[in-house]
Amino acid sequence: ALSYREKELVGHGIEKHYEGYGSPVGKLKGINLAIEDMGPRDLKAYNIYEGKTVSLEFEGDIKVTGEIVTGTRNPRGEIILITFKNCRITHLEKPLFEFIGQLYHMAVGEHIVSAFNGPADLNSFDLITHKITETTIKMKKSPERKKLEQYYGQVRDFREGTNTTISRHKVFEAMKANHPNDWLLSVELYELAKINGDTDFAHDIALHLETVKSNTPLLGHLIDDGLGLVDMENAAQKTDRY
Missing domain, CATH: 1.25.40 (Serine Threonine Protein Phosphatase 5, Tetratricopeptide repeat)
Known part of the structure; x- marks a missing residue:
């Protein structure tokens, strides 16, 4: 499931992503500004807008090619998801995934700031019958x-x-x-x-x-x-x- 600020995004629960989820992370190659930091004019300049077929190449040589259907923004107006149709994802021209006839929702983010086990949105998971097997190790703070x-x-x-x-x-x-x-x-x-x-x-x-x-x-x-x-x-x- 995909969440933002500990709240599951509508339409992105475990029913949608029951096999897991993957998305490229980082900046676009040759562009210093991360996608999430781009304003409307920046997005227009780099052809990242609805109805446009684009090929986004990331610094890690991951390339995402497809037609942009829409974008999902957080309450601050920052893009957190870009939805493509007929999307193809490659690494150094080697095919990784292909979404023909279905939508691919690419998460937007320059880097991963933290990672932990368990659900991001507790209300979206049945924790009555399913218990988390491990607890996050918390360091003692000075x-x-x-x-x-x-x-x-x-x-x-x-x-x-x-x-x-x-x-x-x-x-x-x-x-x-x-x-x-x-x-x-x-x-x-x-x-x-x-x-x-x-x-x-x-x-x-x-x-x-x-x-x-x-x-x-x-x-x-x-x-x-x-x-x-x-x-x-x-x-x-x-x-x-x-």
């Missing part, structure tokens, strides 16, 4: 880790508007002092600073991230990609307003 997750929660609450009294500056200073190598929360704070027009705060965060890059060079491309995406979206929003 006090420092719990505090960092608390910072993430505060920033999320601010973003979602459930608690706008949180001082993002205090969170940033505390994070620098106690978690100097954590970069993802800084990128989130950078995005909020850009959205709110706080250029000085955004500049301070960018300087801190330069220090993180110097201390941990392997994180450099992740940080650059994160900041670049924020700047690109911010510029696009300004253009749309004008």
Whole structure:
């Protein structure tokens, strides 16, 4: 079954995918922007829209060819599924799957962020007569880790508007002092600073991230990609307003 945010997608239960499910993961070859991050103009530019027959080649040499029937979006408007008809999937020209006369629903995602056993939507499975045989191993969290997750929660609450009294500056200073190598929360704070027009705060965060890059060079491309995406979206929003 396919789910989003622990909720099964309509029409994608175990009755539909009783033999399992497969989908390519990653970016399209030669395109830096992941499909889920594309806006309507980007999708149009790359011929990813309804009624168009396309051949999508991924960086892992997986090629998906077929006619796009429709797309499924999440509540934020991001594409999470693309539905094809007469679809053929190959790897280095070797056929993997062929869906002639039926629909193929391709999940959209640049990478896998986590994996665990058990159903994503508990309400969609009969757990009265079917018990999960294994439990997920949970690592014991240190006090420092719990505090960092608390910072993430505060920033999320601010973003979602459930608690706008949180001082993002205090969170940033505390994070620098106690978690100097954590970069993802800084990128989130950078995005909020850009959205709110706080250029000085955004500049301070960018300087801190330069220090993180110097201390941990392997994180450099992740940080650059994160900041670049924020700047690109911010510029696009300004253009749309004008």
